[in-house]
Amino acid sequence: MNISExxxxxxxxxDTLRYYExxxxxxxVKRTKGGIRNYKQEDLEWIEFVKCMxxxxxxxxxxxxxxxxxxxxxxxxxxxxxxxIAERNALNERIDELLETREHLNAKIAHYExxxx
Numbered sequence: 001m002n003i004s005e006x007x008x009x010x011x012x013x014x015d016t017l018r019y020y021e022x023x024x025x026x027x028x029v030k031r032t033k034g035g036i037r038n039y040k041q042e043d044l045e046w047i048e049f050v051k052c053m054x055x056x057x058x059x060x061x062x063x064x065x066x067x068x069x070x071x072x073x074x075x076x077x078x079x080x081x082x083x084x085i086a087e088r089n090a091l092n093e094r095i096d097e098l099l100e101t102r103e104h105l106n107a108k109i110a111h112y113e114x115x116x117x
Contacts, residue, residue, distance in 0.1 A: 002043065006039035010047045024064045025050050027071070058090050 006013045020026045021037075026046045029037040053063055068081055069076040 001039045001107065003039070006037075006044060010044055010051065011063045012047065019088060020047070023060065024067055025060060026069065038059070053087075056087065057094060058087050062087065 002011070003014045003017055007017055014063065014100075017026075021029060026043065029039055029043050032038050050063055053066075054060075058066075069080050069083070070108060
């Protein structure tokens, strides 16, 4: 599928797809003889992975490092695993902070609700 179809399928702009490919967040997409990107299912799966990881807070640099390690093969398995564990730990910390913030908001809202009675 071409870049327009792929961008619709993954709900990401064509410009973002080109950018992610250029900076190495997704592997280079194979092209037709005419030079048009020809996205396959594997490409879409990488894009969805990157979207998910970006939503989880991983930086572009960390994702580019992960892809570089992935391309190096099985010898980097443990390094990739440790990278993802570290990012998961950071995500858990952010979740804890958000939960604490929500509790503060709930307490403040309850204060206002009780003050109006």
